[in-house]
Amino acid sequence: MPFAIIVHGGAxxxxxxxxxxxxxxxxxxxxxxxxxxxxxGTALDAVEAAVRALEDNPNFxxxxxxxxxxxxxxxxxxGMMEGHTLNVGAVASVERIKNPxxxxxxxxxxxxxxxxxxxxxAFATEQGIALCAPEDLITERQRNNWKAAQGAEQDEQDExxxxxxxxxxxxxxxxxxxxxxxxxxxxDEEKHGTVGAAALDMxxxxxxxxxxxGIHNKYPGRVGDSPLVGCGFYADENAAISCTGHGExxxxxxxxxxxxxxxxxxxxxxxxxxxxxxxxxxxxxxKGGLILVDRQGRVGYAWNSDHLVRAYMASGMDEPVAGV
Numbered sequence: 001m002p003f004a005i006i007v008h009g010g011a012x013x014x015x016x017x018x019x020x021x022x023x024x025x026x027x028x029x030x031x032x033x034x035x036x037x038x039x040x041g042t043a044l045d046a047v048e049a050a051v052r053a054l055e056d057n058p059n060f061x062x063x064x065x066x067x068x069x070x071x072x073x074x075x076x077x078x079g080m081m082e083g084h085t086l087n088v089g090a091v092a093s094v095e096r097i098k099n100p101x102x103x104x105x106x107x108x109x110x111x112x113x114x115x116x117x118x119x120x121x122a123f124a125t126e127q128g129i130a131l132c133a134p135e136d137l138i139t140e141r142q143r144n145n146w147k148a149a150q151g152a153e154q155d156e157q158d159e160x161x162x163x164x165x166x167x168x169x170x171x172x173x174x175x176x177x178x179x180x181x182x183x184x185x186x187x188d189e190e191k192h193g194t195v196g197a198a199a200l201d202m203x204x205x206x207x208x209x210x211x212x213x214g215i216h217n218k219y220p221g222r223v224g225d226s227p228l229v230g231c232g233f234y235a236d237e238n239a240a241i242s243c244t245g246h247g248e249x250x251x252x253x254x255x256x257x258x259x260x261x262x263x264x265x266x267x268x269x270x271x272x273x274x275x276x277x278x279x280x281x282x283x284x285x286x287k288g289g290l291i292l293v294d295r296q297g298r299v300g301y302a303w304n305s306d307h308l309v310r311a312y313m314a315s316g317m318d319e320p321v322a323g324v
Contacts, residue, residue, distance in 0.1 A: 002297030003043075003202045005033040006312035007050050009060050010193035011244045011289035013306040014324070021059045023322040026311035029053040030320040033197055034313045043207035043240070044082050044105070047197040051078075051101040051209045054195035058139045061193025063099055065139045066213025068146040069220045074137045076213050077227040078104040079114075083206035083235035090227035092116040096131040097124055101211045104227070114227060142213075149217040194226055196233065196242025198293040206293060208233045208240035208256075215247070225250035230257035238295055239263040239272065245280075245288010245305065255280055259292055269293065269300030277302040 007029045009022045033050030037043070055063025066074045078100035079090030089108025093116050097103050106127045107115055115123050124131065194212035201207075210233040212226040224247025225232035232243045234256035241256040250256070255276050262272035273292045280288065281304045289303025291310055299312045311322035 001202045001204055002315040003037045003200050004293050004297040004299055004312065004314035005030055005037060005046055005050060005197060005199040006291045006293055006299045006301065006310060007033065007054065007195070007197040008242060008244055008289070008291045008301070009054060009195050009309035011303045011305045011308045012193075012287065014309065018059065019307070019309070019324050022309040023311065023324060025054060025057045025059050026309055027320045027322045029057075029195075029197070030311040030313050030322075033199060034320070037199060037201050040202060042203070043199040043201040043205050044080065044108075046199040046201065047080060047207045047209035047240075048101055048105050050197040050199075051080075051195055051211050052099050054197075055099050055101060055211055058141075060195050061213045062195040062211040063213075064137050065142060065193075066137055067142055067193075067216045067218070068138070069214075069222075070149075070217050071220045072146060073220065074134065074213060075218075075220065075222075076100045076211070077223055078209070078211035079227040079229060079233050080104050080108060080209035081207065081229060081233055081235040081240075082108070083208075083237055083240055084204075086236065088113050088229045090114045090229065091120040092223045092227040093221055094120045094124075096121065096134055096137075097129065098132045098136070101209055103127075103129055104209070104211075113229070116223075145216055194232075194244035196244060196291065198235070198240035198242050198291055200240070200293050200295065200297050204295065206235045206237070206240040206295060208235040208242050210242045210244070212244075224248065225255075230254045232256060234260050236260055236264075239269070239292055241290055241292045243288060243290040244308070245303075246284075246286025249280060249284035249286030250288060253279055253283055255288075255290060259290060263292070263294050269298040270302075271300070273300035273302040277304050280304060
């Protein structure tokens with residue numbers, strides 16, 4: 001039985017010096033997932049392992065390295081699905097969780113489908129998942145992005161170690177203004193660094209996973225497509241899909257589910273990926289991309305942005321193939 005895995009590290013316009021680190025991170029994550037599959041592990045195990053690696057890599061906007069909200073917090077979303085059981089687990093607006101995808105896995109194994117905010121954090125504690133310090137998730141690059149979006153020109157000595165300390169002085173209206181500034185900043189580097197993976201295991205089972213820190217300087221509490229089944233991820237008996245891009249449009253159009261349906265009607269993995277992104281381009285202005293694995297172990301990927309950082313490995317290959 002063939003098996004395969006494909007991962008992505010976001011779609012958008014990515015600065016040249018960040019292209020190779022992004023590809024290398026995806027290669028490493030694909031190899032981690034591949035080794036799980038080689039050892040007889042499930043597709044669900046493989047996508048969780050691959051996405052955890054991407055969450056731990058500060059070059060991506062998920063887990064460590066997530067973007068900051070307009071209020072200076074880190075709020076992360078993640079979701080995953082197992083194709084043959086249709087089991088789903090997702091979390092949204094979670095803080096202090098180093099690997100949100102593993103919390104989503106615990107939700108998948110529970111009676112729940114989606115947990116958010118404080119409830120998700122309480123569930124993590126019940127499950128024995130340790131909470132990290134808020135500042136552990138913040139990189140200097142994202143801190144600087146937040147400062148630029150806020151128009152802050154504070155001296156390093158005056159800036160609190162963790163920018164969440166500004167919450168008390170940030171009103172909802174100020175956050176909204178900050179979000180607009182964040183959109184201008186994001187225009188310079190339109191990378192929606194969401195990460196994800198899709199896999200087929202040697203037992204013929206499919207799974208998909210997606211994780212993100214969200215858009216730059218987002219309004220606190222904003223949730224995109226990443227934790228929403230059928231929008232940012234989907235898996236059934238035909239295909240597994242992970243998406244990245246302008247989340248609101250992926251939600252409106254349920255892009256992940258559309259891609260699976262295109263495979264079900266007989267499209268190849270590549271044709272289905274292209275058809276789903278064609279729908280995005282025809283019906284919305286948002287940019288993005290997706291990755292896909294079908295039940296025959298064929299991979300597909302498509303995007304309408306400048307870049308889609310990805311890597312994949314399938315039966316018969318000696319090493320992952322990466323691209324942008």
